[in-house]
Structure formats: structure tokens, C-alpha cells
Amino acid sequence: MVYVFLGDDRYTKKAEARRIAQQQEAAFVFVELHKKDQWEPFRQRITTPSLFGNPFLFYLSEFESASVHVQTNAFRYIGVEAQKKAVSVIIDYGGSKANPLFKPFQSFQYDLPKPWKRAEWIEKTVLLAKREGLTLSPGQAALLFERCGPELERIANEITKVRAASVNGQIETDLFNALIFPYEPENLDDFVFSVLEQDHAAVFRSLYPVFSEYPENLILFQLIKAAMCLSHLITHHRKQVSRFEDLREISKDTGLNIPTLSRFYGYSFDRAKKRRNLLYAYEAEGVSKILDELWQIDYENKSEGQSVFKNMIGFLDRLSRRA
Missing domain, CATH: 1.20.272.10 (Zinc Finger, Delta Prime; domain 3)
Known part of the structure; x- marks a missing residue:
């Protein structure tokens, strides 16, 4: 099985890939082929059967950053090994132009709202919190967005923190406000x-x-x-x-x-x-x-x-x- 995850929402793509791996009872293998030391371990693992018979799910992160040579070589193995072994491959691709090599595979689009689309970010924050078992009001989601900015992973981390302090998925506004600090980037x-x-x-x-x-x-x-x-x-x-x-x-x-x-x-x-x-x-x-x-x-x-x-x-x- 080979899937291509398109778009700039890398947080959701990775979360979905982990969900699929869990569903398949597969080992999740995070790979960054744009880094020189990642190619050989990937090649060996995708061509070598697992010792214990557990399937692998390879998540090829930021595939667009890998060289054309590496991308082409990767597809030589993906096209063969993923068909005959207990192997799944999910390609995370954030490039503006899709690679022609993707054509044989099913693709899915994951896009973040534009940074200035405040209402869409608030809606996305509410939905993300709901998936994590936390109920946020639109006002709480708006505050979370204002203090974290248009960074979904940062928002998700704050949701995890708030969820731990909630009671039955609910949190009082005063406590919520006390837990969420404005994000200050490191200098x-x-x-x-x-x-x-x-x-x-x-x-x-x-x-x-x-x-x-x-x-x-x-x-x-x-x-x-x-x-x-x-x-x-x-x-x-x-x-x-x-x-x-x-x-x-x-x-x-x-x-x-x-x-x-x-x-x-x-x-x-x-x-x-x-x-x-x-x-x-x-x-x-x-x-x-x-x-x-x-x-x-x-x-x-x-x-x-x-x-x-x-x-x-x-x-x-x-x-x-x-x-």
C-alpha cells in the first residue's frame, strides 16, 4: 500500500499516518530522505523482511526536499517492495507541483487554512480539541489561536496540556486562560x-x-x-x-x-x-x-x-x- 499525502498540514498528515500504522499493527518508521544518512537505512529496511513478521509503515517526511535522484531511487524500491512485502509507505509531500511518480498511487490533500483566515483556524482548533476529547468554546479556541499563532502543532501541544487539566473534557475559562501563555519564539x-x-x-x-x-x-x-x-x-x-x-x-x-x-x-x-x-x-x-x-x-x-x-x-x- 502506497499513499501520497499532499499539502502543508504536516501535523495532521503525521497523525493520520500514525493512526493507520496502529490500525495495521505496523511499526511506524519516520524517514527523512533529504538527510544524507537516511537513505541507506531506509533501503535496507524496505528490502529486508522483519525478523518478527511485524509489518512496517514508512512515513517519508518532507519528500519534496529530497533530491530528484533520491526520489527516483526511492520509487524503484517503493514500487516493488511495497507490493510484495508487509510494507506500507506514506509519502508526505508539501511541494507546489506534484511529482509525476505519484500517478499510480492514491493521494489525499491536507491543507492548513491561510494564516489570515482566523475563523477557519478557530474552527480547526475546535475540531482538533474535540478529537482529543476536549470541548472548547469558540472564545477559548480564538484565544488559543491568538496566543499560538497559525501553527497547528503548537496548538495541538497546548490542547494536550489543557486536556490533562480538564474534567470530563471540560475546562473552566479562568483555568484555561491561566494555562495558555502567549508564544514567545526563542531569540x-x-x-x-x-x-x-x-x-x-x-x-x-x-x-x-x-x-x-x-x-x-x-x-x-x-x-x-x-x-x-x-x-x-x-x-x-x-x-x-x-x-x-x-x-x-x-x-x-x-x-x-x-x-x-x-x-x-x-x-x-x-x-x-x-x-x-x-x-x-x-x-x-x-x-x-x-x-x-x-x-x-x-x-x-x-x-x-x-x-x-x-x-x-x-x-x-x-x-x-x-x-
């Missing part, structure tokens, strides 16, 4: 500077939320960029800064904006706050070592498909030990 710049400031408690506290919020390659890029800026400033503009005019002059010379420079120089617009001047917290050799390690993470990700997140944890652990 990537704060994470980057907490790494450079060696505020290890802040780093490890925000590590998982940041990697959930942003693409891992963007996080790595921002860290490399910040370390390169720090290296340049240490080499060419190492000084104590006590006046705003000093920042303005350095900004003219470097092209860096003043808020960013203030973080590097430990300059606070609030005189009561004391910050560390990073240009005196490091020597050039120390920053060079950090850059070498970050570039190594980048190389291992791009050439070998290694996880940025996993290697980042190792890097941060080593950095904390050097403090």
Missing part, C-alpha cells in the same frame, strides 16, 4: 551570544527550543558569522567602550549594527546592567579554535550527512570544559 541572537559569553546555563536551557525553532544550518551559520565578527574585532578594534559615540564609529568602520556591537563590547544602554566585553574574554587563538570546530561541524554535515545538533552538543560540552 537566535541571544542563543549565539550566550555561547560566546560562555553562559552555559543559558545555552543548555535554550538549546532544544532553539533547534526546534530554527533550521540547524541557520543556527550553525549564525554562530560562525558571530565568531568571525569577534575575530575581526579582536584583531582590528580591540578596546574598552564606554561611550555610545565609540560604538557609532566602530559601526561606520565595520558595517556592523550598533545593537550587535553592544553585545560584543559589553556595552549596555541600561547603566545598571553589567555585561562582559567579549573582546577581552578571548584571545585571537581561542576564537580561531572555536571557528575550526564550527567549520568541522559544517563539513561533517555537508559531506557526511552528520547531525549538526548532535555535533553541536559535543562542541558546547567541550567549550564548557574549557571555561
